[in-house]
Amino acid sequence: MRLLIVEDEQSLREQLKQRLVDKGYSIDAAADGREGLFLGSEYPMDLAIIDIGLPEMSGIEVIKELRKQQKNFPILILTARSNWQDKVDGLEAGADDYLVKPFHIEELFARVNALLRRSTGHSTSLLEYTPLSLDTARQEVKVNDEPVDLTSYEYRVLEYLMLHAGKVISKMELTEHIYDQDFDRDSNVLEVFVGRLRKKIDPQGIFRPIETVRGRGYRFSLTAETDG
């Protein structure tokens, strides 16, 4: 999942970025509204965290502009003011949720997770495709109720595919949503990840959850038992 952070306060931006990277998201960060708008318009984001009080261009303007460009990824606003006028202004401009500063980082994770789930049409954080299950909140993967240990990148690949289960996801799209802008796209590292992922979740090759669609990409092909 690729997230955009637009926050002018450097220490908070760095802290958020670090914590979200640790959580397995790929992050693009901008220090002002203009840069944030550029990143949000040019790269395929899954979610944006935007501070309302930004230099150059206010967070509200950035949100309005993104929505005008038909960018429909969820937006979480951060505001230092807890009055309703500001919250309502942000939500009316096109944001989906708000968080008042100061906040617990756990609260931010929960909101981000809920928004991502909501945007992919899932109502719970648990994605179950027997015998595979993935909890987006805890970032846990289980096969037949046995936890599977995945690296952060492997988890990201699996989560993205599972959130878009049944759809063919091109390598390009997958790469873009899993890595930030500095990633070298020409390498075949993605294929390596998918290969390792297949071995970890399905060592015997029994249910083959990830299908390779030749020339087009990958598809998560299990059918859901319980899908919100």
Place this chain on the structure above:
Amino acid sequence: MGKTWSLTKRLIVSASLLLAAFLGIAGFSLDALYQKRATAALQNELLSHVYTLLSACRDDDNGLPVLDELMPDPRFNQIESGLFAHVQGHSNGYSWASVSVLGDELVFDEKVLPGQSVYTIQNEKMLLHFGIAWDDYEGFPNNYTFSVASDLQPYLEDLNSFRQELALWLGGSAFILMLAQVMLLRWGMLPLKQAAADIKQIEDGHREQLQRNYPVELQALTGNINSLIRHANASQQRYRKSLGDLAHSLKTPLALLMAAREENAQQLKNSLDEQLPRIDELIQYQLQRAAVMGKSTVAQNIELLPVVEKITRSLAKVYHDQRIEFDIDINADIRFRGDESDLMELLGNLIDNACKYGRKKVRITAFEQPALVISVEDDGKGIEPENRQKLLQRGFRADQKKSGQGIGLDIVNEIVRLYEAELVIAKSSLGGASVSVRFV
């Protein structure tokens, strides 16, 4: 449309134009009237001279009129006297002129029919030609024209001097009126000037309110200014008080944190977890409390429905997963008298609480009876009667609160207090709590 004229300029210009028009019309009509009178007087005089001529006539042998060379009125007998007479018979060639006509270039060639009188002007003289039929002894009528002329010079001089006097009088009164007008204006504008000076004094801090006895017309304005000042003072005091309260209330958690420096890592973390949210809440509460504008005489009239819709649209996003159903029953013409951000704060907190504690349904109603009553209801567990009183208790005691309880209702309480409204908690027909704000 360019610069706005000052009130004084407007009044002076308009009154001057009016004055000029009035004096112009008065002068013109007085002049016309006087001229008419003078002309009529001159004509009467000429007519009376004609009668004098007639009475001076003698009958000749045939019974026709003849006049002597000298007339009873000495002015006819004197050259350049300014009074002239002439008589001519239309058929018998009789012609007589007074001595005064000698040397003058007057031409009496007008012949008028009996019974007619014609006035003409010639060489700055006014002439009256009077037609007469004179029967001779045989009873045969002979037509004569009796003409009298009078010099216009005295008449014109009289008219001129009248005009001069008139101009003097009118000009004089115009001057006096203008002077009076300027003085009246100054007097009339004095309260405005005083008010401006008083406001300046307030700005400079020499005064707190507009205390003078202003004229009725200004009282609405000065009253509003006074209430604005009171309002500003009150909100300044509220800010000052909030700042004091904030500083004061932060001391306890800060003292606890200071003491916690001596503790071990786990204890320190516990203290931080306990005190940081408390500090955050204290700051939020005092900031928001200070921002409440409160009731004001210069409040706006805000349409209630759009504000409620904005908030529910926003909260529908925030509580997306609960899929809360908002049931809004508010007439489009219901208005709230007060500050928009206060209304936003009040409704935001009440509806947010309803979403938080409700399950699926939130109902927002408003009606005027005639004072505005806004109710927010939910289908949650409701509030036990014994807890209601506690929630209504005013004031925020951070030390008595559990963290995470939120400050929403405290802000609502503060707004309700400042609007002198009433907060009522009851059971809703939806099953949960019903919180109503009754304005007065």
